[in-house]
Amino acid sequence: MYSSGYRKKIDMIKIFSIAVLLLSLFLVFSCFGNYGRIGMQWGPGEKKTIQELVGNWEKYLIYFAGPSVSYPSAVLFDPRQDSRKIVPDKWLPVQDQAQLTEIVGWLEFDHSSPPTLYRILGPDNQLYGYLYSNVFNVPIKAIDDNTLWVADIPLPPIDYGGNGAQPK
Numbered sequence: 001m002y003s004s005g006y007r008k009k010i011d012m013i014k015i016f017s018i019a020v021l022l023l024s025l026f027l028v029f030s031c032f033g034n035y036g037r038i039g040m041q042w043g044p045g046e047k048k049t050i051q052e053l054v055g056n057w058e059k060y061l062i063y064f065a066g067p068s069v070s071y072p073s074a075v076l077f078d079p080r081q082d083s084r085k086i087v088p089d090k091w092l093p094v095q096d097q098a099q100l101t102e103i104v105g106w107l108e109f110d111h112s113s114p115p116t117l118y119r120i121l122g123p124d125n126q127l128y129g130y131l132y133s134n135v136f137n138v139p140i141k142a143i144d145d146n147t148l149w150v151a152d153i154p155l156p157p158i159d160y161g162g163n164g165a166q167p168k
Contacts, residue, residue: 034142035123036120036128036141036142037121037140038118038119038121038131038136038140039120039121040118048130049117050104050115050117057097058097059080060129061077061080061086062075062077062093062094063076063093064076064092065088065090065091065092065133065152065153065154067155070102072107073133073154074107074131075100075104076120076132084122084128084129084148086150087148087150088150089150091150107133115132117132118133133153
C-alpha cells in the first residue's frame with residue numbers, strides 16, 4: 001500500500017517529533033527551579049490578615065509598587081527575623097505605619113478589583129513574605145538559595161467604567 005521509503009519518512013518524523021517534545025519538556029521543567037511564585041493562603045495556621053501585618057509592621061521590611069502612595073499597585077512584606085531576603089525591583093520602601101495604612105487604604109478603595117493577601121514562595125516552597133495586591137501574576141526569580149527578586153508592578157489595574165458598549 002505505502003512504499004518503504006514513505007514509511008521510513010513517517011517514522012523519522014515521529015522520532016523527530018518525540019525528540020523535540022522531550023527536549024521541550026526538559027527545558028520547561030529545568031527552568032521551574034529558578035523561580036518563586038505567589039500562592040494563596042490555605043490551611044490552619046497559615047491565614048494571616050492584612051490587619052495583622054499592618055499591626056506588626058515593625059517585624060517586616062515593607063515596600064510598595066506603583067506610581068505613588070495614593071496610587072499603589074501592591075504592598076510587599078519581607079519578614080525581618082528570617083534568613084531569607086526579597087529584593088524588589090523599583091519598589092519603594094514604606095516609611096512608617098501611617099504611610100502603610102494609607103497605601104492599604106488606597107489599595108482597598110477600588111471595589112471593582114479588591115486586593116488579596118498572597119504568600120510569596122521560593123522555588124523550594126518556603127515562605128519568603130507576603131504580597132497584598134489585586135495583581136497575582138508577578139514575576140519572581142531566585143537569585144540564590146536565600147534571595148528572591150520580585151519584578152515591579154508599575155500600574156494598578158484600571159477600570160474605565162461602563163459595560164463595554166461602544167458609543168453610537
